[in-house]
Amino acid sequence: MYGNAYIDPNEKANAMIAGEDPIKLAEFEARIARGEKIEPKDWMPKEYRKQLIRMIEQHGHSEIIGALPEGTWITRAPGFKRKLALMAKVQDEVGHAQLLYSAAETLGKSREDMINDLITGKSKYSNVFNYPAYTWADACIIAWLIDAGAIINQVANAKGSYGPYCRALDRICTEESFHLKYGHDNVVTLATGTPTQRKMVQEALTRWWPPIMHFFGPSDKISSHTEILMRWKVKMASNDDMRQQFLNMYVPKIWDLGLVIPDANLKKNEETGKWDYTEPDWDEFKRVINGGGPCNAERLAVRRMAEEKGRWVRAALLRKDEKYVTPLA
Amino acid sequence: MEHIKELLYKMADDLLVIGHRNSEWTGLGPILEEDIAFSSMAQDKIGHSQALFQILHQLGEPEPDTNAFMREAKQFHNAQFLELQNDDYDFSTIRHFLFDHADQLRFDNLANSSYEPLAKVARKIKGELKYHVFHADIWLNKLGNGNEESHARMQTALNNAWNYALGMFEKGDYEEQLIADTIFEGEQSLQNRWLAVITPIIEKANLKIPAEKDWEPVLGGRKGYHTENLDQLVNEMSEVFRIEPGVEW
Numbered sequence: 001m002y003g004n005a006y007i008d009p010n011e012k013a014n015a016m017i018a019g020e021d022p023i024k025l026a027e028f029e030a031r032i033a034r035g036e037k038i039e040p041k042d043w044m045p046k047e048y049r050k051q052l053i054r055m056i057e058q059h060g061h062s063e064i065i066g067a068l069p070e071g072t073w074i075t076r077a078p079g080f081k082r083k084l085a086l087m088a089k090v091q092d093e094v095g096h097a098q099l100l101y102s103a104a105e106t107l108g109k110s111r112e113d114m115i116n117d118l119i120t121g122k123s124k125y126s127n128v129f130n131y132p133a134y135t136w137a138d139a140c141i142i143a144w145l146i147d148a149g150a151i152i153n154q155v156a157n158a159k160g161s162y163g164p165y166c167r168a169l170d171r172i173c174t175e176e177s178f179h180l181k182y183g184h185d186n187v188v189t190l191a192t193g194t195p196t197q198r199k200m201v202q203e204a205l206t207r208w209w210p211p212i213m214h215f216f217g218p219s220d221k222i223s224s225h226t227e228i229l230m231r232w233k234v235k236m237a238s239n240d241d242m243r244q245q246f247l248n249m250y251v252p253k254i255w256d257l258g259l260v261i262p263d264a265n266l267k268k269n270e271e272t273g274k275w276d277y278t279e280p281d282w283d284e285f286k287r288v289i290n291g292g293g294p295c296n297a298e299r300l301a302v303r304r305m306a307e308e309k310g311r312w313v314r315a316a317l318l319r320k321d322e323k324y325v326t327p328l329a
Numbered sequence: 330m331e332h333i334k335e336l337l338y339k340m341a342d343d344l345l346v347i348g349h350r351n352s353e354w355t356g357l358g359p360i361l362e363e364d365i366a367f368s369s370m371a372q373d374k375i376g377h378s379q380a381l382f383q384i385l386h387q388l389g390e391p392e393p394d395t396n397a398f399m400r401e402a403k404q405f406h407n408a409q410f411l412e413l414q415n416d417d418y419d420f421s422t423i424r425h426f427l428f429d430h431a432d433q434l435r436f437d438n439l440a441n442s443s444y445e446p447l448a449k450v451a452r453k454i455k456g457e458l459k460y461h462v463f464h465a466d467i468w469l470n471k472l473g474n475g476n477e478e479s480h481a482r483m484q485t486a487l488n489n490a491w492n493y494a495l496g497m498f499e500k501g502d503y504e505e506q507l508i509a510d511t512i513f514e515g516e517q518s519l520q521n522r523w524l525a526v527i528t529p530i531i532e533k534a535n536l537k538i539p540a541e542k543d544w545e546p547v548l549g550g551r552k553g554y555h556t557e558n559l560d561q562l563v564n565e566m567s568e569v570f571r572i573e574p575g576v577e578w
Contacts, residue, residue, distance in 0.1 A: 067356035067364075074352050075562075078570035078578035079394040080379045083352075084372055090355050091368035098361045136569040136578075194573055302357070310359025312482065313418050316475025 016047040016228055032233050037163035040106035051234050052162050053107045054123070060100035061118045061125035065299050066146075067093045069129060073139040085182050089143065092175045099171060103164040119304045127285065128211045130293030137190055137197075137204035144183030145208065148250055149215045151176045152242050161233035184253075191257040205254070206262045213263075213280040214288075216243045247275040330388055332503030333444055335406075336513055337388075339501065339551050340435070341381035342407035345397055347428060348374030349562060350415055359418050366464055370425070373457050380450045387446065398570040402559040409550040410493035412559040419479075419486040422472060426465040426530075427494040431523050433458040438519065443511040466530055473534030484536050491539045495520070495546035 017025060024043050031038070038044055067090050074090060077083040101111040117123035128146055133139050151173060158169035190201035217239040220226055229235040247266075254261060265278045288296070351371035358364035382393035390396055411428065415421045436458060439451035472479040498520040501507075508515040531538055549555070570578065 064356065064361070071356040073569075074355055075349060075565050076568045078572075079398065080375065080382075082578060084375055084379075087352050087355065087368055087372050087375070091365055091372070094356065094361055094364045094368070098365070101361075189577055193578075194576055196573055197576070197578075306357040306359075309357075309417060312478050313359035313363075313472070316472050316479030 014224075016225065017045060020045045029231065032161045032231070036161075037166060038161050039163045045232075048232055048234065049107050051229060051232075052165065053104055053109050055234065056100055056104040056107070056165050057109065057114045057117070058124050058126070060097045060104060060114065061123060062129065063093045063097035063100060065118075065125045065129045065303065067097075068299055068302055069131075069133040069295075070139050070142060073133065073136060076136065078136065082186070086139070086143075089179050089182055092179065096168075096172050096175070099168040100165075103162075103168045106164045115307065119300060119307055121291065121300060124289065126215075127289050127293070128215055129299060130288050130295045131208070131211050132295050134207070135200055135204060137200035138207065140183060140186035140190060140201065141204045141208045142183070143179055144187045145212055145250060146215065147176055147179040147183055149212065149242075149246050151180060152245050152249075153216065153237075156236040156242065159233070160236050188257065191259060202259055205259050209262050210280060210284070212246075213243070213277070214282075214285045216240075216246070218282050218285065244274055247277070251275065332506045332510070333447070333512060334385060334388060334390065335501045335503050336507055337381050337385050337447070339406040339408075341378050341385065341397075342405045343411050343428075343432075343497075344374045344378035344381065346405070346407045346411040346559070346562065347424075348372075348378060349566060350411065350421075351425075353415055354421065363418075367421075370461050370464070373461065377450075377454050377457075380454070381447075384446050384450065394570070395575070398567045399574060400563070402555050402563045403553045405553065405555065405559060405563065406551050407555075407559075408493070408497040408499065409547050409554075409556055409559075410490070410496055412550075412555060412562060413493065414558055417482070417486075419472070419482040420490065422465070422468050423483065423486040423490045424494075425461075426469045427490060427527065428497065429458065429461045429465050430527050431494075431497050431519065433462050434519055434522050434526065438514045442513060447512070469530065469534045469536075473531075473536045480535060483534070487531070487536055488539055492543075492545050493547045495544060496548050496550060498523075499546065499548045499551045501551055 025045060028038070028043060028045065028048075038048075070086065070093070071090050074083065074086050077086045101114055104114060105111060114123070118125065133142060154169050154173050154176065158166050158173060160166055187201060190197040219240050220238045226235065251261065251266065263278050265276055267276055268274070269276045287293070291297075348371045351367045351374060354367035355364055355371075358367060378397070379393055382390075382396050385396065386392050391399070410424065413420075413424070433455065436451045436455040439447055440455055442448040442451065469483070473483045474480070498516040500516050504515055507513040528538065
């Protein structure tokens with residue numbers, strides 16, 4: 001599961017293509033315009049490679065960090081059915097990280113370097129995982145609504161231009177659609193359950209609504225930088241469009257369950273056909289992305305501890321005569 | 330039927346507890362592939378446990394969720410070996426190796442049990458255990474023969490695990506009856522077969538089984554005596570279920 005990669009809107013567009021061979025660049029853009037996929041050994045602009053590495057890597061990190069808040073509920077899941085299903089779900093998420101790191105490796109950055117950049121804080125992951133899952137109901141809301149948001153994002157990105165990433169996303173989306181059903185089933189059970197269960201799920205929804213609204217990122221600043229990324233099919237849909245799509249698909253389902261969304265201004269605007277909502281607190285979003293969220297330090301500390309504790313195992317596996325091979329993604 | 334229940338309870342609890350411990354590796358393994366592997370095995374173990382609790386239910390015991398999630402630690406019959414913390418990957422791998430070989434041999438034997446409901450489940454389960462043992466053998470070998478540190482760690486973990494592992498073969502009150510009714514071969518026979526299978530694999534991994542004079546099986550688990558680790562595990566496992574027992578979650 002994953003939100004949108006955070007792209008710095010202040011980056012200069014002309015710097016993106018500076019120094020590139022204009023003929024090769026034109027051929028490259030023509031291939032993308034024809035709907036062809038770019039493969040690892042094909043020519044590509046430096047900036048295309050850089051942006052994709054950043055994006056796929058962030059996506060991979062989000063999967064393994066995302067396994068933490070849900071993973072803590074595996075050992076508490078109520079009953080065999082839920083325990084088995086949650087284990088399988090979180091296992092899928094870790095498997096997605098494996099697929100994504102392999103896709104990013106085809107662009108020339110090793111998994112080890114990516115994980116190092118994650119634990120030193122150099123590279124980001126989806127902001128949503130910097131919030132805690134206080135109760136079982138939080139884990140249920142995450143499995144339903146965060147995964148729902150992730151699917152919207154990933155289905156869009158699966159139509160992008162880089163072959164290995166698209167193929168990884170196709171597989172990921174198939175699995176995510178099961179997660180969505182799992183999450184929905186959990187939320188329905190709680191919302192139609194006892195008063196205690198209803199209270200739990202309502203409180204979880206109230207807690208998670210702001211991070212859900214943040215999930216797709218702030219409105220895109222219309223810049224030539226964004227235009228190039230869209231022309232290269234690195235960025236496939238605007239953040240606002242994806243947020244609207246999410247609201248359209250899930251607000252009615254949430255209301256059907258009799259749950260209250262904590263935004264009095266949320267309603268479908270009959271004239272525009274779009275959803276009106278209270279603008280999310282983007283200062284909070286930036287504060288959290290830059291390390292100030294309730295769980296940033298804890299998430300990275302856990303990941304760092306896992307890396308430290310596993311170092312001797314990885315060292316024992318190293319063989320001097322083995323060569324690094326580019327994975328086939 | 331008390332003899333069959335005794336056998337089923339200790340197996341179901343072993344599997345529930347080790348499945349729970351295996352699942353704790355999710356998100357924290359030394360490499361992603363091992364997160365995934367331990368999670369797969371955890372799912373199998375919990376599933377096997379559920380199948381055994383289902384047979385118990387057919388014998389008049391509470392339904393599986395209530396049975397697994399509502400008992401106190403002192404009502405569990407698992408060997409203490411399985412409730413110990415995962416600790417590091419060395420101990421987890423050693424426990425995985427020692428337990429899974431015993432588990433596979435046990436289900437192999439039970440596939441021919443005269444108690445057909447158990448034999449039927451065992452025939453299905455033993456096919457899955459082939460892969461658990463395969464995984465354990467590979468990692469024992471890789472880390473035992475890895476480098477100096479991994480070798481030393483694995484030997485220490487084996488030494489620490491050994492007497493607890495012997496506790497897996499603690500006899501129950503109905504041992505003789507189970508053997509006489511050809512329901513189960515008995516713990517002594519199982520332990521002998523287990524030693525014969527694991528000894529050459531341990532040697533190949535360049536590790537040494539502790540000297541026989543130091544063998545002191547850690548007993549009591551089968552009779553409800555446990556370490557505080559099990560209290561913690563059971564409290565955590567049932568935390569949500571006990572908010573409102575008996576309702577659908």
